[in-house]
Amino acid sequence: MKTLLYYPGCSIKKDFTDIEKASMSLLSALGYTVIEIENWYCCGGFSSITLLDHVKQVGAFRTLSIASKQSIKLSTNTILTLCPFCYNVLKRASTLQVNEPGVYRRVAEYLKDDVEPYSGGLSIIHLVELLVAELDNLKKLVKNSLKGLRIAAYYGCMLLRPKNVAIDNPENPLSIEKVLEVLGAEPVDFPYKTYCCGAFHTLGEAEIVSYNSTKIIKSAIDAGATIIATPCPLCLYNLQRYSPYVEAGIKVLHLVDVIAHAIGLHSINKLINLKINSK
Amino acid sequence: MEVKLVLTRTELNEYIKEYTGRSLSACMQCGLCTAVCPMSRFMDVHPAALIRLLQVSDVDISKLKAIWVCTSCMTCVDRCPRDVAPGMVIETLRLLALRRGIEPRSYSEMPIDINTPTLLLVSYSRKLTG
Numbered sequence: 370m371k372t373l374l375y376y377p378g379c380s381i382k383k384d385f386t387d388i389e390k391a392s393m394s395l396l397s398a399l400g401y402t403v404i405e406i407e408n409w410y411c412c413g414g415f416s417s418i419t420l421l422d423h424v425k426q427v428g429a430f431r432t433l434s435i436a437s438k439q440s441i442k443l444s445t446n447t448i449l450t451l452c453p454f455c456y457n458v459l460k461r462a463s464t465l466q467v468n469e470p471g472v473y474r475r476v477a478e479y480l481k482d483d484v485e486p487y488s489g490g491l492s493i494i495h496l497v498e499l500l501v502a503e504l505d506n507l508k509k510l511v512k513n514s515l516k517g518l519r520i521a522a523y524y525g526c527m528l529l530r531p532k533n534v535a536i537d538n539p540e541n542p543l544s545i546e547k548v549l550e551v552l553g554a555e556p557v558d559f560p561y562k563t564y565c566c567g568a569f570h571t572l573g574e575a576e577i578v579s580y581n582s583t584k585i586i587k588s589a590i591d592a593g594a595t596i597i598a599t600p601c602p603l604c605l606y607n608l609q610r611y612s613p614y615v616e617a618g619i620k621v622l623h624l625v626d627v628i629a630h631a632i633g634l635h636s637i638n639k640l641i642n643l644k645i646n647s648k
Numbered sequence: 649m650e651v652k653l654v655l656t657r658t659e660l661n662e663y664i665k666e667y668t669g670r671s672l673s674a675c676m677q678c679g680l681c682t683a684v685c686p687m688s689r690f691m692d693v694h695p696a697a698l699i700r701l702l703q704v705s706d707v708d709i710s711k712l713k714a715i716w717v718c719t720s721c722m723t724c725v726d727r728c729p730r731d732v733a734p735g736m737v738i739e740t741l742r743l744l745a746l747r748r749g750i751e752p753r754s755y756s757e758m759p760i761d762i763n764t765p766t767l768l769l770v771s772y773s774r775k776l777t778g
Contacts, residue, residue, distance in 0.1 A: 378767070379766035379767055379770060380765045380766050380767035383765075383766050384763075384765040384766060384767070385765075411770065413770060413774055414767060414770040414771035414774050415720060415771055415774045415775060418720055418722075418725075418735065418736055418739045419667040419668055419736055419739050419740055419743060420666070420667055420668065420669055421666065421667050421743070422739075422743060425774065452767070454767060454771065526719075526721040526722060526723075530721060530722035530723060530725070530726050531722045531725055531726055532726045539726060563723075564686050565686040565687070565719050565721035565723070567686075567719065568719040568721075568771060569719065569768060569771040569772035569775055569776070570717075570719065571768055571772075572758045572759065572760070572764075572768060572769070572772045573752075573753050573757075573758065573772070573776065574690070574717070575759075577687065577690050577717070580689075580690075581686055602765055602767055603765065603767050603768060603771065606765050606768065
């Protein structure tokens, strides 16, 4: 049995509970024991990208310190994330000591009465990375092959940039395509798979999100896709909400929903109104 | 105390050096950042022009709309051939503005409903309210 520490994050815990549930079943079927970090803090969504913005490191730093202690008890060194934002922030915080020692020292000093400084040793991974390492085992779990479905993998930003935290080649990632292939689907290549959907502008300048999301979806349609699968909750929300093309037939789904259907956890037939042949 | 919104070219260059560790003078105006920017069409001053502006002139940071449009997708930061990292420069200007009390929008104007994901609220707050 392989043990993983698990960092859920806000949206998976509150808005996408079905994704969390399906992910846990998937991981259990792959032979993993998943244990939630006992006292995790909000990652804040965006890491600090300048050198003088220490407050944005505090939540992640605290979480890593706590997880570090728990990891020794559980004899694991891996933290699993389901949300690309959480992945990005935690991964960057975990490399702070090496990449930005000055920032690391100041954050550690600020938190010194609170937690012991995180001193490395944890590996932060995203679900997609784990699945790519488990392709053979994932293949064995497939009950409803997605044969005949043309699916576009949309990555968004947070799993790929900045390049020093990327889970794959940031210019042409293929991780999700590998997963889709194992499920029997036909991955569709399209040029906007790493293009920003507009992110938080939904709350202020929705026309930005509408413009970019529409561009992404149109490009996937032109490439022949009938489904777009994304691992990011915010991309999912934006793409589903802001493109008229979604009304016209293409479906935007969370990657975990697609996998859950293929391995028989729950059906996406209702979500996609398509008949999928069983194997 | 009066808040200083117009920053001189020298002040701006020093701030940017301090906040990003990069140098504006390395920019050769190749324009790649603007070309790859998914937000440039919504900006009043596109990334490459903004770097040029900061190289040559004093700037009133309260008048720049572009700094609120950037989503920190990091495409320009990864691809800049001179390591100027325009995304980090924009983040610096955003922080300088926020730390002088300029906020582009108030919470009361936001279209929040029961379906608004928490992640959206959190990321919005991080970028537009400091």
